[in-house]
Amino acid sequence: MKIDPAELAQTLFEEAGDALFLFDPEGEQVLDVNPTAQRLTGCSRQDLLKFPITYLFRSEAPHGLQRLRHAFKKTGAFHSQDGFLLRRMHEGSWIPVNLTISRLHSEPRTLGLVTARDMREQRQTLDQLQRAEAELRRVVSIVQCYLYSVTVDPSGRAALHFVSPTVERFTGRPPSFFKAGVEAWLSIVHPADRDQLKSTLRAALAARQTQIDVVYRIVLPDGNVRWVRDSLSACYLPDRSIQIDGVVTDITTSKTAELALQRTTEHLRAIIETTPECVKVIARDGTLLDMNSTGLKIIGAEHREQVLGSTIFNLVAPADLPRIKEFHERVCQGQTAQIQVEARTMQGNRLIVECRGAPLHVPGDPQPLHLCISQDVTERIRAEEALRASEEKYRSLVETTHELIWSVDAEGRWSFINRNGARRFLGCEPEEAIGRPFSEFLPPENRELAAQQFREMPYRNELFNLEAALLRKDGSRVEVLVNSRTLRDSEGKFIGVTGTSMDITGLKRTEAALAAREQNYRLLIERNLAGYFRSNPEGKLLECNEAFARMLGYASREEVLGVTADRFYCDPIERCNLLKLLEAEGSVHNYEGLRRRRDGSLIWVLQNITRLTNEKGEVFYEGTAIDITERKRVEEAIRASEVKYRTLLENLEQCIFLKDRSLRFVAANRPFCRSVGLKENELIGKTDFDLYPADLAAKYRRDDLLVLEQGRRLELEEENMDSDRRRLVRVIKTPLRGGQGEIQGVLCIFWDISEQRAL
Known part of the structure; x- marks a missing residue:
């Protein structure tokens, strides 16, 4: 099989894992880039071709760009060079890269090729290694141990030859204290361990053991007690004396932890x-x-x-x-x-x-x-699937949505309600509600507040949202999320409010169930899905699990334990208020707050915290934290989606209307209402014979019946009336289907093409 070299070269250029920039060495203008270059810079190919090659790179070392330009002009060795940065266009940031520059001698001119390899992962690995080395050096500097050397003669007398100076920091006694002999050393051993220690050492030396490990307690001059491990190396000499070299290590922390572990199992x-x-x-x-x-x-x-x-x-x-x-x-x-x-x-x-x-x-x-x-996660998956289905339905046709789509006039009376929404949310037909105050459909305890908020509508922002409750005709209650905007005429005068209301009754129940469940949520084992932590009033983290560290952007629990709690709070006052609440109540449940991760990004967390005291009476706080950022994002996405589609429908220039199977108008957007000189509430229930000359109305009715009978889309050009003027319009009519696929009416979109046809 013969392979086309040009096609092979183009394929390699497009599929390369490194960013490739083809440029003119003389003018430094970028001529072509591959998809990896577009992804790393965050910029399209068309935009990248506008820049000189030196605009895209920066050197971390002095005179780096001069070296680049020299490599552009003259063939030489510029291979796999570190210390350069690639520009991220829209973020204002730079990516560390490794550069290779080649000159391509082709006809009619020589071209330059920059190969840039993303070095972020290598940089991160190097940073982690440096941090690990620094931590190792710190640990070595604080190790608690001391060394000693003793000779025991055949008669059993011991002579101390050496003890390291750290013995004073370790035992609270200077090296000279131990020159008195074995008795001085035994005097610091806890009385309860002294006899057992002597017995163990005699038996080990009698058995000529060369490696001996003993664990006992020592008493400091101030009365405090420490646990130690004494690791001895015994050498049995020909003259029957014994050379003993030992290392004594402070194991108080681990021993205390071991005993605590037994108690907490x-x-x-x-x-x-x-x-x-x-x-x-x-x-x-x-x-x-x-x-x-x-x-x-x-x-x-x-x-x-x-x-x-x-x-x-x-x-x-x-x-x-x-x-x-x-x-x-x-x-x-x-x-x-x-x-x-x-x-x-x-x-x-x-x-x-x-x-x-x-x-x-x-x-x-x-x-x-x-x-x-x-x-x-069955319920969560079902909720996500329901959300996707809901958005798809909302996108198709307003009138078939399961949301309540509504408008009220400046007096607070319903002027439009979609039929499905009225039946589902209000338990009645739209005709029963239109013209009545919307406050009649609110719970009695909410009506006064709602009336006050409505009086403030003329002075509020164009878009707003809130949670509310509606009362159905049968008295049942529906919890809703309202997304709405104020309506104003051409002079800016307030004429009403329009919006959508989404049923969140199930979501409220789910949230209530989640809150009850999270109240008792305490997970103290490692590798759990929830973050566990323990801290003191000063903000020092005493313990946490790996999930807590990952949630806040740290590689391990050891890394996050060196950070104080103040680092995670966006507002220091919030932690002060939280501590006061814990002092007063003893615990907090389902507390939502904004926290700062290691990289500076913010996350929402749900916390349960309890105030506790240990056996010494010291106060500490123990709790769990769950990342709810995704839930917050989904809630925001729901609100944004509904506002977006409603705004899109109201701001289209085309005329759009819906008819039911009786071919009566049930909804229309603003451009269509203007074309017939009626408001939407005046238009609902009318037919084409109420709006147009008989010949046009009859023509429109025949087309509508054809769509209903055949269930297919119809496109045509025909005459239409606009303020008593006939015009030529482009028309698209399509059947409006319900959730089971049944045809419920006709959706029509048309626009004026008179001027277009005149040309």
Whole structure:
């Protein structure tokens, strides 16, 4: 097979993973770029061709651009050079890149080629390595240990040859204190450990052990007690004396933690049992070894014996089995992973679950187990699917939407309500509500406030939104999210308000259920989906899990523990007020706040915090944090979407109207109402024979009936009246279908093409 070199070169240029810039070396003008260059700069090809090549790059070192220009003009070695930056057009930022410059000797002129490789990931890796090295140096500088050397003669007398100066910082006693001999050393050992220590050392030396480790307590001059590990190396000399070299290390922190761990083991187990997440341990072959009570409830099991020992794969839908097995294998190989699959309860009910898996290492077993934390996200997935379906319907036709689309006049009386919205939100037909005050459809306790807000409408911004409640004709209550805008005439006079109302009753119930659930949400195990933290009143983080660190943009919990809580608050006063609330109430639940991540970006979090005291009476705070930024974004997207589509419909220049199957007008936009000289509420219910000459009205009726009977789109040019003047218009008529596909009416769009045809 013969390959076209030109086509091969073009393909390589387009598919290259590096950014490629082809330019004129003489004028430095960019001539062509590949898709990677467009992606890295955030700029289109057309815009990039407007710039000289030197505008796109900057050097981190002096005279860097001079070196670039020299490489442009003369063939030489300029390969894989670091220290250069590529401009991001719309963000005002720069990307570190590695540059290679080539001169392409082609006809009729020599061209230049800059190859730029994105070095951000390498830079981040280098920064992390430098931070790790700095942390290692810091740890080494604060290690608590001291060295000593002792000789024991055959009679058992010990002579101290050396003790490091750090012994004073370690024991509170100078090196000279220990020259008195073994008794001086034994005097600082805790009385309860002294006899056991002497017995252990005698037995080890009698057995001629060369490596001896003993753990005991020492008492400082101020009475404080420290735990130490004494690691001895014994050398048995020919003259029957023994050379002992030792390292004494302060293990107070780890020993205290070990004892605290024993005390908290049962506490942690209780937390796992009460967490609202499914926590389970799985063997490498898929056997379920353990599951908490929440997990049993989610899958519909009455007790552990029903599921322990069985394979976890029985609980997964057959279609997702290959994916869940691959996920399980990755975790058992030591990776962390996340997956969303369809599961089945013991009763066969369908669930959508989100699983996060991590290896669980067991001492003495080289093969890790699988620790899996699962969350039932069925309702969230259903809500997302419902949102997508709702937006698609809203985009198609206003009159078939499930939202309430409405207008009120300057007196606060309904002037327009879509039929589906009236039936669903008000429990009546539009004709029963139009002309009546909108306040009649509000709960009595809200009417006075709503009337006051409406009186302020002429002075408010054009666009606004709020949450409210409507009363249906049968007395039931509907919670709604209102997106609306004020209406003004050509002189700017306030003439009313128009907007849409979305039913959020289900969402309110979901939020209430979520709030009740999150009130008891306390997850203290690592690798959980929620962030756990513990801090003191001064803002020092005492403990947190990996999820908390990731939420705030840190690579690990060790990294975030060195940061004070004030760093995360956008407003320091907010933390002061939160501490006052905790002092007064003892706990806060479902507290939403804006927090700053490590990179400066902001996230919304939902927090539950409790004020506690330890055995010494010291106050500390313990809580959980959940990232709700996505939920906030979805809520904002809903409001923006509804405003956008309503504004689009009202501001189109084309005339648009809807008719029902009786061919009566049920809705129209502003341009059409102007063309017939009527307001929308005056137009509703009329037919073409009420608006046009009989010949035109009959023609329009025949076309409408054709669309209804055939169920197909109709496009044509025909005459139309505009203020008693006949004009030529382009018309598109299409059947209006309901949710089941049934034809409910006719949608028509037309515009004036008289001047176009005159040309």
